[in-house]
Amino acid sequence: MSDAALRVEGLSKQYRIGRLQNRSRNLKEAMSESFRKLLHRRDGEEESTIWALNDVNFELKQGEVLGIIGRNGSGKSTLLKILSGITKPTRGKATLHGRISSLLEVGTGFHADLTGRENIFLNGAILGMSRREIERKFDEIVAFSEIEQFIDTPVKRYSSGMYVRLAFAVAAHLEPDVLILDEVLAVGDLPFQQKCLGKMGQEAKEGRTVLFVSHSMAAIQAMTTRCILLESGKVVMDSVPGQAVHRYIHNTFHVDIERVSDLWNHPGRLPDMVPSLKQMWMTDAGGNIITTAPMGGEVYFHVEYETDDIVRQPIIRLTFENPEAQRAFAINNKMTKGARIVNGPPRGIFTCRIPRLPLVAGEYFITAAFGKTPQQDADRIIKAYRLTVVHADVYGTGAIPDRMDGMGILFDADWEFKPIEGDAERFPLPVSETVSSNL
16 A cells, blocks of 8 residues: 555445435334335336435545545535545445544534543544553643633533534544544634644644645645545545635636726726726736635736837836735836836736735735836726735745734745737837845
8 A cells, every 4th residue: 555544446425315215113114115115106206316425536645634625515524424434435445544533523522421531531542542642642632722621521511612622632632643624623713723723734744644624725725735626526626725726716606707807997997097007817827817826826917008109117016905905015017127118019918926925815905007107107996906815834834824923025026028919029128127126
């Protein structure tokens, strides 16, 4: 098996739906049900079935953190239940190596009448650990859960937040070889979620394998090294997290309609402006048009303009603000290298490359401005473009910066300019002066 921690081969799960799936409790009910089935089949009504999983195949190596995403009903939870041994597949098999710890819902494996302390020892015993091993980890588990004063209280009196704190602490600290988590962190508050994500990253670096199902694309991008997208029980994508998340968002929210912003008819244009900005869009390093980018990711902003005549020293300025209109930073082609143009053509496209996007996760708006001279804007549009930034492990530590850490002010940016159609011959670009800037 080499270094594989998990191998899934042809895994499929079929469920019967409808009233005909009920089991008979005695001979009379069995005869009645057989008669009903015969009657319904004569009426043309068959038992309904659904494939929650359909021929799922993948292999997971030790130390990998796999994210599993998809819409409700795509088969995510069914997959984890099979891997956890809760249910059996209809076809195929899953081979796991090592000790498995799963947390599929709040309080999984807890006995309601036992205290938090007793449940820690119970869960450890279920995982096959000795009492001495559990005692060695006990203080660390309690400290992580932050519920020391309630550790000898029956868990049935815990709030959902207390439940998830202790449940995650137990699942993550009892040294499993494979840790399986299904959307449990949504119950905890933000600081605890970040604490759990950091712990998951630590577990992976120590060689443990993690399967993580979440509807939080920020968490998926921050914590996983690989991501599987499920649709109708099938694997439709197995790739790096950014690509899978992008496809999921595109398929779910149909973002294509706003991928290119029409600036010519934009309602955010200020009064007395002369329409010059035509359209704006964003791409990734591969040239794909995107509307969502990870923290610290490489992105390209493209702005097309059109005027009636030659433009003396054309300037494009992009100002990034959060929804509360707080400015994060602004950049223009005169401040950085690559596109300091003199006597520009009437039409062209400016491209701004930001190799390391400095914004923390959240929604942002970009105000775009176009100037024919350095002193005055000819056109300016408020909220010309909307950008979504998602979490990423930018420091390689599992720590996730947020708004409390600031929006980020250090970045590098390169500009370039391309005339449209025949204007390149009529307006050759001069040798550009290079100016670098860190804001």
